[in-house]
Amino acid sequence: MCGIVGYIGEKEKKKIILKGLKELEYRGYDSAGMAILKGNDITHFKAVGKLKNLEEKTKNFTSEGFGLAIGHTRWATHGKPNEINAHPHLGEYSYVIHNGIIENHQELKNELQEKGFSFLSQTDSEVIVHLFEMFIKEGFGAFEAFEKTVKKLQGAYAILLISKVDKEKIFFAKNLVPLIVGKSSENEIFFSSSDAPLIGYAQDVVYLHDKTYGYAQKGEINIYENSVLQKPKFKKLSISKLSAQKEGFRFFMEKEIYEQSAVASETLMGRVQKNRVILDDIDDSFFNEINEIKICACGTSYHAALASSYLFERVSKIKCSVEIASEFRYKEPLLKNDTLFIVISQSGETADTLQALKMAKKAGLKTLAVCNVDNSSIVRISDEILLTRAGIEKGVASTKAFTTQFIVLWMLALKLGELKGNLGQNIVESEIETLLKVPAVLKVDEKIHEKIRRLSKRYLHGHGFFFIGRDLFFPLALEGALKLKEISYLHAEGYPAGEMKHGPIALADSELFTVALMPKTMLYDKVKSNVEELSARDATILALSPLEFDIADDFIKTKGYDHPMLEFFEMSVIVQLLALEISVRLGNDVDMPRNLAKSVTVE
Numbered sequence: 001m002c003g004i005v006g007y008i009g010e011k012e013k014k015k016i017i018l019k020g021l022k023e024l025e026y027r028g029y030d031s032a033g034m035a036i037l038k039g040n041d042i043t044h045f046k047a048v049g050k051l052k053n054l055e056e057k058t059k060n061f062t063s064e065g066f067g068l069a070i071g072h073t074r075w076a077t078h079g080k081p082n083e084i085n086a087h088p089h090l091g092e093y094s095y096v097i098h099n100g101i102i103e104n105h106q107e108l109k110n111e112l113q114e115k116g117f118s119f120l121s122q123t124d125s126e127v128i129v130h131l132f133e134m135f136i137k138e139g140f141g142a143f144e145a146f147e148k149t150v151k152k153l154q155g156a157y158a159i160l161l162i163s164k165v166d167k168e169k170i171f172f173a174k175n176l177v178p179l180i181v182g183k184s185s186e187n188e189i190f191f192s193s194s195d196a197p198l199i200g201y202a203q204d205v206v207y208l209h210d211k212t213y214g215y216a217q218k219g220e221i222n223i224y225e226n227s228v229l230q231k232p233k234f235k236k237l238s239i240s241k242l243s244a245q246k247e248g249f250r251f252f253m254e255k256e257i258y259e260q261s262a263v264a265s266e267t268l269m270g271r272v273q274k275n276r277v278i279l280d281d282i283d284d285s286f287f288n289e290i291n292e293i294k295i296c297a298c299g300t301s302y303h304a305a306l307a308s309s310y311l312f313e314r315v316s317k318i319k320c321s322v323e324i325a326s327e328f329r330y331k332e333p334l335l336k337n338d339t340l341f342i343v344i345s346q347s348g349e350t351a352d353t354l355q356a357l358k359m360a361k362k363a364g365l366k367t368l369a370v371c372n373v374d375n376s377s378i379v380r381i382s383d384e385i386l387l388t389r390a391g392i393e394k395g396v397a398s399t400k401a402f403t404t405q406f407i408v409l410w411m412l413a414l415k416l417g418e419l420k421g422n423l424g425q426n427i428v429e430s431e432i433e434t435l436l437k438v439p440a441v442l443k444v445d446e447k448i449h450e451k452i453r454r455l456s457k458r459y460l461h462g463h464g465f466f467f468i469g470r471d472l473f474f475p476l477a478l479e480g481a482l483k484l485k486e487i488s489y490l491h492a493e494g495y496p497a498g499e500m501k502h503g504p505i506a507l508a509d510s511e512l513f514t515v516a517l518m519p520k521t522m523l524y525d526k527v528k529s530n531v532e533e534l535s536a537r538d539a540t541i542l543a544l545s546p547l548e549f550d551i552a553d554d555f556i557k558t559k560g561y562d563h564p565m566l567e568f569f570e571m572s573v574i575v576q577l578l579a580l581e582i583s584v585r586l587g588n589d590v591d592m593p594r595n596l597a598k599s600v601t602v603e
């Protein structure tokens with residue numbers, strides 16, 4: 001996810017921008033840049049890769065004395081991660097940085113090109129600076145030109161713009177992605193995408209609302225909504241960096257669970273239109289002659305793979321097999337050229353997954369990576385990539401990575417179904433409608449979280465947990481069990497509900513805890529019978545369902561969405577919270593559980 005910082009004041013601007021960007025590194029990025037306006041000059045720098053490359057480029061540059069500065073870390077969405085696509089984007093005399101996606105950029109670009117504006121980059125962001133200069137050319141003052149620019153934009157944005165036409169001001173706008181503006185006791189102004197870069201600099205901050213815009217100049221912040229000047233609502237900034245990064249949550253895992261709704265929007269951004277899925281820069285021809293899919297991954301990513309296999313077969317009507325990467329490596333697999341080989345990885349560095357990918361490439365298969373970290377080894381090697389855009393995941397127990405992986409795979413299943421002619425237009429449209437509901441479904445329901453917090457005290461002992469479900473909810477059961485064992489150190493297994501009677505039911509007694517995933521849209525009656533079999537043998541049942549279920553010892557009532565995918569995402573958040581709260585009660589280190597590493601780069 002891109003990061004934004006800005007500064008108005010007397011101090012060395014380069015240092016403030018670099019320090020600020022460093023604090024935003026956790027969001028993930030593949031290039032960075034800054035622009036500094038001082039007197040009559042704007043100087044800008046861009047560099048691909050880590051911030052040290054930008055540092056190196058700016059090492060002989062100093063910028064003391066009054067001026068304006070904007071800085072940006074870019075996580076590529078439109079266009080490759082190269083210097084031209086890095087921000088700031090330049091017009092003739094103005095510079096802009098942007099986080100988000102301008103959905104109508106193509107239409108605006110055509111309009112601007114017809115008027116003689118030329119574009120350097122492949123990004124959607126560049127339209128902003130040219131629009132601004134177009135309005136200046138038409139005779140508007142700087143603020144009016146900026147206001148008119150913002151009104152033409154559709155989509156998500158946090159924008160900072162500086163221009164030689166008004167050397168005192170930074171113009172800003174915000175919609176759907178975060179932007180904070182703050183001021184110090186010395187009348188300096190700061191901008192940032194999150195709290196952390198502001199700590200130690202700004203004392204009072206305003207968390208900008210959606211659809212607000214305005215300008216800041218020395219000691220002054222003017223915020224507008226619908227052309228009406230607003231009274232800024234200042235808040236005192238917290239002074240702890242760690243808690244700023246955790247944004248008030250107890251653990252990174254908890255923050256990441258709560259963040260899923262927002263990151264899901266990032267995952268979807270620019271990838272869906274009313275009636276079709278657009279998979280970044282992947283040309284449709286890449287999928288020509290593909291008759292089969294094989295997916296390889298480890299851990300949670302394997303569970304996302306397994307869940308998606310139901311979609312590839314049911315929705316796209318393409319044969320799909322899934323393998324644990326460490327098993328695949330040594331089984332001397334038979335690979336055919338008409339198979340699309342997909343690897344899924346949050347880190348992009350998992351040794352087993354990387355090796356599996358190399359084997360597939362060697363065998364001449366087309367390869368596609370679903371990954372969260374751009375420029376990772378897996379991304380560099382794959383023929384094509386779909387980034388999950390979850391932002392940096394710090395908790396060892398993966399949560400938002402899983403969610404975004406499954407969203408990307410759902411989009412891919414729809415795309416393939418459409419390309420293969422196996423999905424009617426009306427189905428694609430209604431699936432897309434459902435897809436767009438996912439961010440809302442992922443919003444944590446505080447009442448349910450509170451209930452889980454209370455229930456968790458009953459599940460701290462026993463001789464084991466079974467998470468059970470059918471169909472899509474079987475991989476979710478596996479994931480729920482993995483979450484629990486990783487951070488609670490209690491024994492937990494995920495099982496297909498219908499398989500319990502073939503052995504595991506022998507374990508049933510009151511000390512066997514069964515977490516039953518009972519969606520109403522997916523084989524409800526079948527799962528119900530399986531749970532009744534367990535209950536008859538005295539197993540303790542915690543049921544998750546929108547339908548009342550009398551024999552459950554504990555019951556979490558879900559909302560009862562009409563689509564299995566929505567029920568899936570809702571229950572996914574619940575099993576994550578359950579693991580979290582049990583671990584908290586047991587006093588474990590939620591974010592860094594014993595014996596585990598975030599990225600497993602060994603066999």
Ligand code: M6R
Pocket residue numbers: 298299300301302344345346347348349350353396397398399482483486596598599600
């Ligand atoms: O980075 P990857 O997605 O390739 O990592 C795979 C597994 O190591 C990872 O999902 C692991 O199982 C997590 N700790 C699960 O929470």
